[in-house]
Amino acid sequence: MKELNVEWLSRLKYGEAWELQKRLVREIDRQERGDSLLLLEHSPTYTLGTDRHPEHLLYGTEELARRGIEVFEIDRGGDITYHGPGQLVGYPLLYLDAAGLDLHRYLRNLEEAIIRLLAEFGIQGGRKPEYTGVWVGDRKIAAIGVKFNKARTRRGFVTSHGFAFNVKRNVEEDGFRGIVPCGIAEYGVTSLETLTGTELQLEEIGRRIVPRFAEVFGYAPVTAAGIFP
Numbered sequence: 001m002k003e004l005n006v007e008w009l010s011r012l013k014y015g016e017a018w019e020l021q022k023r024l025v026r027e028i029d030r031q032e033r034g035d036s037l038l039l040l041e042h043s044p045t046y047t048l049g050t051d052r053h054p055e056h057l058l059y060g061t062e063e064l065a066r067r068g069i070e071v072f073e074i075d076r077g078g079d080i081t082y083h084g085p086g087q088l089v090g091y092p093l094l095y096l097d098a099a100g101l102d103l104h105r106y107l108r109n110l111e112e113a114i115i116r117l118l119a120e121f122g123i124q125g126g127r128k129p130e131y132t133g134v135w136v137g138d139r140k141i142a143a144i145g146v147k148f149n150k151a152r153t154r155r156g157f158v159t160s161h162g163f164a165f166n167v168k169r170n171v172e173e174d175g176f177r178g179i180v181p182c183g184i185a186e187y188g189v190t191s192l193e194t195l196t197g198t199e200l201q202l203e204e205i206g207r208r209i210v211p212r213f214a215e216v217f218g219y220a221p222v223t224a225a226g227i228f229p
Helices: 014-029 061-067 103-120 170-174 192-196 202-217
Strands: 005-012 036-042 045-048 070-073 080-083 087-093 095-097 126-128 131-136 139-150 156-166
Touching: 005 014, 005 202, 014 036, 014 070, 014 087, 014 156, 036 202, 080 087, 080 156, 087 202, 103 126, 103 131, 103 139, 103 156, 103 202
Parallel strands: 005 036, 045 070
Antiparallel strands: 036 087, 045 080, 087 156, 095 156, 126 131, 131 139, 139 156
16 A cells, blocks of 8 residues: 655744745655655634635735734635634645546545545535535535646646635634635634533644544554654
C-alpha cells in the first residue's frame, strides 16, 4: 500500500501555508517527496477562490483591520470562506495519475473521510448534491476547495488546498458573520463542539481524522503517535 506523510503544523498564517503548499507540490511532482497531508489551523483569514464574488465579503477594510482578518484571492475552486482558530484545516498534497482519473471522486473522498469521522461521534454527516462540502442537516460543518496542479514530469496532477472542518464553537461566530459562506445565503454553519455539546481539542480531531483519511484514500495505516503533541 502507498505511504502517506502526515504533518501537524499547529497555527500558521495563511500566506506561509500557501507558499509551503506550492513548494511541496513541486517536490511531489519531481518525486522528491511522497504524498502528504498537512494538518493545521490558521490565523483569521478570508480566502476567495476562482469562483469569487467580492460582494460576499461583508466587512469593509476598516472592519477587517479591526478584527485582524487577512484576505487572500487564491487559486482553488469555490467562492469565499473563512479560516481561523478552532478550525482544523487539511491540505492533501497527493499525486493523481492520469490513468482512470476521476476528479469528482477525489472531492467525494474528502467528504467521505469527514463523514466517517462524524459517525464516530454519533453524528450523521451528509452531502448536498448542488454543493461541495459536508453538511449536518442544513448546516455546513466542513468546506472543501481544491486545485489540481498539472504535473510537469509525469502524466497526472498534484492536489493542493483541501478541507476546513469547524471544530470549536467559536468558529461559527468569529468569522462567518463577515461573509456569505461559499456564496450560500440560505444555509448556515455549525461546529463539532456545538453538535456534541463537548469541549474538544484540535489535536484530538486531527489524530482521529488521519486514519479515516488513509482508509478512504487507500494508504497504509498511519500511526498518529508522534505527529501531534
